[in-house]
Amino acid sequence: MKISNNFDLKEVVCKRIYTQYSERSIWFVTPWMINTLQSIRNYFGVPVEVNTWWKNGGNKQYRGHRPYDCPEGAPNSFHKMSLAVDFDVIGKDSIEVYNEIIKNHVKIGLDITTIESGTNGWNHVGNRNIDPGFREKFDYRFKNGLFIIERR
Numbered sequence: 684m685k686i687s688n689n690f691d692l693k694e695v696v697c698k699r700i701y702t703q704y705s706e707r708s709i710w711f712v713t714p715w716m717i718n719t720l721q722s723i724r725n726y727f728g729v730p731v732e733v734n735t736w737w738k739n740g741g742n743k744q745y746r747g748h749r750p751y752d753c754p755e756g757a758p759n760s761f762h763k764m765s766l767a768v769d770f771d772v773i774g775k776d777s778i779e780v781y782n783e784i785i786k787n788h789v790k791i792g793l794d795i796t797t798i799e800s801g802t803n804g805w806n807h808v809g810n811r812n813i814d815p816g817f818r819e820k821f822d823y824r825f826k827n828g829l830f831i832i833e834r835r
């Protein structure tokens with residue numbers, strides 16, 4: 684099922700959720716995730732890839748929404764609330780994409796508040812609040828209003 688101009692529902696949920704809920708899997712996906720992906724797609728003007736499990740030979744399935752008991756990623760990851768997404772901007776270097784999003788996230792819009800650094804070949808953006816105290820202490824982690832999640 685198409686969820687925006689360039690994205691299908693299968694691209695943002697895992698195989699188990701889609702198998703169980705079919706088109707009702709849309710319940711698990713936030714408007715933020717759909718609109719952010721489409722906005723990134725429009726901004727870069729090239730395809731953006733999230734999950735690939737539904738394609739021949741594809742094995743990526745936890746890059747959009749993750750079920751609460753997902754074996755992959757942090758236990759309290761915002762992927763579980765569909766407020767974080769991993770993606771490849773096809774044909775673009777992930778560092779270039781990272782820098783471009785930091786520079787223009789307000790223009791890309793839709794409350795991208797976090798971005799992960801140090802990813803290789805892919806990018807992660809999210810929409811979570813950062814408490815002001817943390818911001819005061821760790822100002823170096825903010826760049827042009829975006830909170831940088833450092834990958835270790």
Ligand SMILES: [Zn+2]
Nearest residue numbers: 767768769807
């Ligand atoms: Zn992620």
